[in-house]
Amino acid sequence: DVKVTQSSRYLVKRTGEKVFLECVQDMDHENMFWYRQDPGLGLRLIYFSYDVKMKEKGDIPEGYSVSREKKERFSLILESASTNQTSMYLCASSPSRGASNEKLFFGSGTQLSVL
Amino acid sequence: DAKTTQPPSMDCAEGRAANLPCNHSTISGNEYVYWYRQIHSQGPQYIIHGLKNNETNEMASLIITEDRKSSTLILPHATLRDTAVYYCIVRAYIYGQNFVFGPGTRLSVLP
Numbered sequence: 001d002v003k004v005t006q007s008s009r010y011l012v013k014r015t016g017e018k019v020f021l022e023c024v025q026d027m028d029h030e031n032m033f034w035y036r037q038d039p040g041l042g043l044r045l046i047y048f049s050y051d052v053k054m055k056e057k058g059d060i061p062e063g064y065s066v067s068r069e070k071k072e073r074f075s076l077i078l079e080s081a082s083t084n085q086t087s088m089y090l091c092a093s094s095p096s097r098g099a100s101n102e103k104l105f106f107g108s109g110t111q112l113s114v115l
Numbered sequence: 116d117a118k119t120t121q122p123p124s125m126d127c128a129e130g131r132a133a134n135l136p137c138n139h140s141t142i143s144g145n146e147y148v149y150w151y152r153q154i155h156s157q158g159p160q161y162i163i164h165g166l167k168n169n170e171t172n173e174m175a176s177l178i179i180t181e182d183r184k185s186s187t188l189i190l191p192h193a194t195l196r197d198t199a200v201y202y203c204i205v206r207a208y209i210y211g212q213n214f215v216f217g218p219g220t221r222l223s224v225l226p
Binding site for chain 1: 149151156157158159160161164213214215216217218219
C-alpha cells in the first residue's frame with residue numbers, strides 16, 4: 001500500500017516562529033500536494049508540485065512556501081507563523097499527471113496550533 | 116468553487132445499503148466523478164471514480180446517470196466503520212486541474 005507519512009501528528013508553535021512540516025511518500029509518485037482543513041471550510045489547496053524542484057501555487061498560498069528537493073519529500077514552510085495558520089495540514093501524493101489512474105493518497109495530517 | 120452538491124448529512128442503519136447522492140449538473144464531457152471519504156482524525160481515502168459507466172470495486176459501487184448530471188455512491192452493507200464524511204468531486208485529467216473538496220456528506224451508520 002502507498003504510504004504518505006507526515007512527520008508530526010500534533011505541533012504547537014509560537015507566533016512568528018518558522019515552521020517546517022515534512023511529508024514523505026514511498027511509492028515514487030510524481031505529484032505531491034499540501035492542503036489545509038478547517039471546520040466549515042473543507043480542504044483547501046495550498047501548494048502542489050509535479051516534479052522535483054517544481055512548485056505551483058494552489059488556492060491559498062499566502063504565508064506559505066514549499067520545497068521539493070527530492071521526489072519523495074515535500075516540505076511546507078510557514079516563514080512566520082500566525083494564529084490564523086492554526087489548522088489541520090494534510091499532505092497527499094498521486095502517481096502521475098493527467099492520467100486515468102491519478103488519485104490522491106493522503107497522510108494522516110498534522111494538527112498545528114500557533115499560540 | 117466546488118462543482119458538486121451533496122446533502123450535508125445522512126443516517127443509515129448498520130447492515131443496510133447506504134446510498135449517497137451527488138449532483139453535478141454542470142459537469143463537462145472530460146470530467147470524471149470521484150468519491151473520497153474521511154474518517155474522523157484521518158486523511159481522506161480514495162473510494163472510487165468513473166466517467167460515464169457504472170463502476171464497482173471492493174469498497175463501493177458508483178452509479179452515474181445517463182446524462183451524467185448526478186451520481187450515487189452505494190455502500191452495499193454499511194458498517195459502523197463506514198461512518199465518515201464522503202466527498203464527491205468532479206475533475207478532468209488535464210494539467211492544472213486539481214481536486215476541489217466541498218463540504219461533503221456526513222454519513223452516520225447507526226447500530
